[in-house]
Amino acid sequence: MSAAIRVASFIGLMLVSMQSWAEYHLNLRPGVTSFSQGAYDIHTLVMWICVVIGIVVFGAMIYSIVMHRKSRGAVAAKFDDNLTIEIVWTVIPFIILGFMAVPATKVLLAMEDVSDSDMSIKVTGYQWKWHYDYNVGENAQDISFFSNLATPMEEIHNKATKEKNYLLEVDNRIVVPANKKIRLLFTSNDVIHAWWIPAFGVKQDAIPGYINDAWFKTDKIGTYRGQCAELCGTNHGFMPIVVDVVSEADYEKWVASKKESAAAAEASSNKTWTKAELIEHGKAVYATNCVACHQASGEGIPNVFPALKGSAIATGDVSKHIDIVVHGKTGTAMQAFGAQLNDADLAALVTYERNAWGNDTGDAVQPADIKAAR
Amino acid sequence: MSAVIEEHHDDHDHKPTGIGRWLFSTNHKDIGTMYLCFSFLMLFIGGTLALVIRAELFQPGLQFIDPELFNQMTTLHGLIMVFGVIMPAFVGLANWMVPLMIGAPDMALPRMNNWSFWLLPGAFGLLIASLIMSLMGMGSAPNFGWTFYAPLSTTYGPDSTDFFIFSVHMMGISSIMGAINIIATIINMRAPGMTYMKMPIFVWTWFITAYLLIAVMPVLAGAVTMMLTDRNFGTSFFSAAGGGDPVLFQHVFWFFGHPEVYIMILPSFGIISQIVPTFSRKKIFGYSSMVYATSSIAFLSFIVWAHHMFTTGMPVATELFFMYATMLIAVPTGVKVFNWVSTMWKGSLTFETPMLFAIAFIFLFTIGGFTGLMLAIVPADFQYHDTYFVVAHFHYVLVSGALFGIFAAVYFWLPKWTGNMYDEGLGKWHFWLSTISMNILFFPMHFLGLAGMPRRIPDYNLQFAEFNQIASIGAFIFGFSQLILLYNVIKTIRGKSSEKATDQVWEGAEGLEWTLPSPAPFHSFTTPPTVK
Numbered sequence A: 001m002s003a004a005i006r007v008a009s010f011i012g013l014m015l016v017s018m019q020s021w022a023e024y025h026l027n028l029r030p031g032v033t034s035f036s037q038g039a040y041d042i043h044t045l046v047m048w049i050c051v052v053i054g055i056v057v058f059g060a061m062i063y064s065i066v067m068h069r070k071s072r073g074a075v076a077a078k079f080d081d082n083l084t085i086e087i088v089w090t091v092i093p094f095i096i097l098g099f100m101a102v103p104a105t106k107v108l109l110a111m112e113d114v115s116d117s118d119m120s121i122k123v124t125g126y127q128w129k130w131h132y133d134y135n136v137g138e139n140a141q142d143i144s145f146f147s148n149l150a151t152p153m154e155e156i157h158n159k160a161t162k163e164k165n166y167l168l169e170v171d172n173r174i175v176v177p178a179n180k181k182i183r184l185l186f187t188s189n190d191v192i193h194a195w196w197i198p199a200f201g202v203k204q205d206a207i208p209g210y211i212n213d214a215w216f217k218t219d220k221i222g223t224y225r226g227q228c229a230e231l232c233g234t235n236h237g238f239m240p241i242v243v244d245v246v247s248e249a250d251y252e253k254w255v256a257s258k259k260e261s262a263a264a265a266e267a268s269s270n271k272t273w274t275k276a277e278l279i280e281h282g283k284a285v286y287a288t289n290c291v292a293c294h295q296a297s298g299e300g301i302p303n304v305f306p307a308l309k310g311s312a313i314a315t316g317d318v319s320k321h322i323d324i325v326v327h328g329k330t331g332t333a334m335q336a337f338g339a340q341l342n343d344a345d346l347a348a349l350v351t352y353e354r355n356a357w358g359n360d361t362g363d364a365v366q367p368a369d370i371k372a373a374r
Numbered sequence B: 001m002s003a004v005i006e007e008h009h010d011d012h013d014h015k016p017t018g019i020g021r022w023l024f025s026t027n028h029k030d031i032g033t034m035y036l037c038f039s040f041l042m043l044f045i046g047g048t049l050a051l052v053i054r055a056e057l058f059q060p061g062l063q064f065i066d067p068e069l070f071n072q073m074t075t076l077h078g079l080i081m082v083f084g085v086i087m088p089a090f091v092g093l094a095n096w097m098v099p100l101m102i103g104a105p106d107m108a109l110p111r112m113n114n115w116s117f118w119l120l121p122g123a124f125g126l127l128i129a130s131l132i133m134s135l136m137g138m139g140s141a142p143n144f145g146w147t148f149y150a151p152l153s154t155t156y157g158p159d160s161t162d163f164f165i166f167s168v169h170m171m172g173i174s175s176i177m178g179a180i181n182i183i184a185t186i187i188n189m190r191a192p193g194m195t196y197m198k199m200p201i202f203v204w205t206w207f208i209t210a211y212l213l214i215a216v217m218p219v220l221a222g223a224v225t226m227m228l229t230d231r232n233f234g235t236s237f238f239s240a241a242g243g244g245d246p247v248l249f250q251h252v253f254w255f256f257g258h259p260e261v262y263i264m265i266l267p268s269f270g271i272i273s274q275i276v277p278t279f280s281r282k283k284i285f286g287y288s289s290m291v292y293a294t295s296s297i298a299f300l301s302f303i304v305w306a307h308h309m310f311t312t313g314m315p316v317a318t319e320l321f322f323m324y325a326t327m328l329i330a331v332p333t334g335v336k337v338f339n340w341v342s343t344m345w346k347g348s349l350t351f352e353t354p355m356l357f358a359i360a361f362i363f364l365f366t367i368g369g370f371t372g373l374m375l376a377i378v379p380a381d382f383q384y385h386d387t388y389f390v391v392a393h394f395h396y397v398l399v400s401g402a403l404f405g406i407f408a409a410v411y412f413w414l415p416k417w418t419g420n421m422y423d424e425g426l427g428k429w430h431f432w433l434s435t436i437s438m439n440i441l442f443f444p445m446h447f448l449g450l451a452g453m454p455r456r457i458p459d460y461n462l463q464f465a466e467f468n469q470i471a472s473i474g475a476f477i478f479g480f481s482q483l484i485l486l487y488n489v490i491k492t493i494r495g496k497s498s499e500k501a502t503d504q505v506w507e508g509a510e511g512l513e514w515t516l517p518s519p520a521p522f523h524s525f526t527t528p529p530t531v532k
């Protein structure tokens, strides 16, 4: 009796502690677009067909295992062939497959139709961030930006509590209007990546030298999150995607604010900064763009990514330092950041690297120096 | 004249001694043993890497290894398990059993047999050396996944990629030679009366597998050779910047890769088709349909490769073709499963360890087959592709499929190889622990994939924490359970406390291998038996 109570309270405790589990899911979710819904429906159909077939086949096996065991005195029958039944169980699967193939084909054809889109966004994969460009197609806007992981390193290294959107947060989200057919064009700057938002049912590879497309349209305003789905090197697990679907009015507001901040960045590239300002800004730029490889400590990863702490370039000739940051080094993971960051950011970055981690060169690089080196 | 010499062999069973027996061996049994031991060693190495991966994934956040090392772990785990465990184990079983099952004295090409084995330690030595160097801080081991997609493995590959290429070349040569040998043996050395349609199903499945190997291993060799020249000699087969095509790499790779997955399962189908009738005390149901189904699967395996590439942006018509072709594979695979179930039906079943593994195989492989069918459906695949759902799928077909088939085979034939019965109690412990833990390990991965967790990531969002934790617990139980098998095998080989095996070993066993004494003598069937 007391044992029973103990077992029951144990199970009860287990159930209670289940409640405290973070939000988890067992099944695919229907999502918010017509083809995430289509994928969900076809997934559900095929899964249940499999379950039914499984029950029949496993049922027969279990029956046999229980009833036809030697220990029960079963004597083996002699049959080892039966043409009729073999034909039957070859033909029936064909028919079942037909029932799956027809709806699958319908959903697929609808997905591939990218015609009549309202706006286009070009998505470029980089090691390890995404670049979005609204400068394509008819409703082109002068907006283009990188989107980096925004989860702090302290959380990843277990030095701070992890937030709900751990590893699924970015510094710059893509913003799109609801109820518009958004066409996405995918390509890559280096290796193959894959852009995936589960709630949209969109997963497309971003391949260097290719332009792939896909589209989505949803009336559900909200924030949708996804991740890079194709192994793309060291930080493959750290390049999330966040999409804000907003109302038409909010979208217009966002476009206006993006334009303003572009103008402000332009202005900041024309002024002269103090060294303290440069270092402070540079530290932030370094944290989003460089830590993945060179590490927050500036020590890099031995034999993979070089240390900047005490390195010949970061403590030697400034022009060489500017050159490698602006133009990168072809054939290595060191990209040409000149194409990705503005003059002020680059100046701040180089200044920071030349004064951090004991590289006390005392140099201050101004946006004008970068402009000259481009 | 020759009869006299053969008699001499049978009587004295004189084997070479010392290390030379193994280094220069041309005996199919010794070479088979070496293949199996090699594969067993690799299983523990590959398994250790898997446990490192699962330890890192036990909790969100980075705990034990950095993302760079994590990628090296997944890459080497995959390469070692595919090329170092499953394939050599099958070749080892073929070496041991094909001659015994068809009444041949040895393999047709015994010296080549020696060479195909001894290439493997070189190949894997090179691969594992790259990991050891990485751990010692000298560059990075291969880190681009076992599928080594370009340009990640070409322009962006670490220096050790060239080690990897050389290693794959050696493995390829080894497999091709092994396959040629098996085909030559089966065509030329069957005992009188052993017509093709009387061959045991294991021999049939290996016969077909060997043709698959000869067809696709050169394609793999071509892929890595193009990588080699892209990396070192300025060609641009796979580099868009030079006019090449990264997607071409995937087409070439999967033209090899898809038949490869059948290479890793057909011999297990054969093993199950030997074991189920034995312990059902009944003939295999639908022998000829088994042969035809295997051949159809082999044929279809050549025209489904692009189902691994649905998200690369192929034309719709191509996607539809590959979807339909892939769905078709369900038909012959279904036939096989139905035949096994019908063989058990109205049999007289007993449940020794080989049969337990065979039954688990049928259940769990079928689950892997179902998820395979789901993955074939393109719109749904857009959601499943490159997630843990795929990881769950291929571990159900490779662990509870290929590997359980190998376990079943080892328990089934070990008494014939050693002359001693293995410890049935330990066998059952191994079975139950492996089967339960393998489901704890891989079943939750279906949920993870459906909830949106990509594969090959070292860290994840909190919503994936519970199932990762469960999977990691399963992984450690599964990993350590394999020590029971190791202990059981060693104990049986030493045989001090083992029961002696009879010639027939199993009550329901039928076939030429069971007419030989246990252990099978060093030279067997020097005069061919006659098959009625």
Ligand SMILES: [Cu+2]
Residues within 6 Å of the ligand: A125, A128, A192, A193, A194, A228, A229, A230, A231, A232, A236, A239
């Ligand atoms: Cu990526």
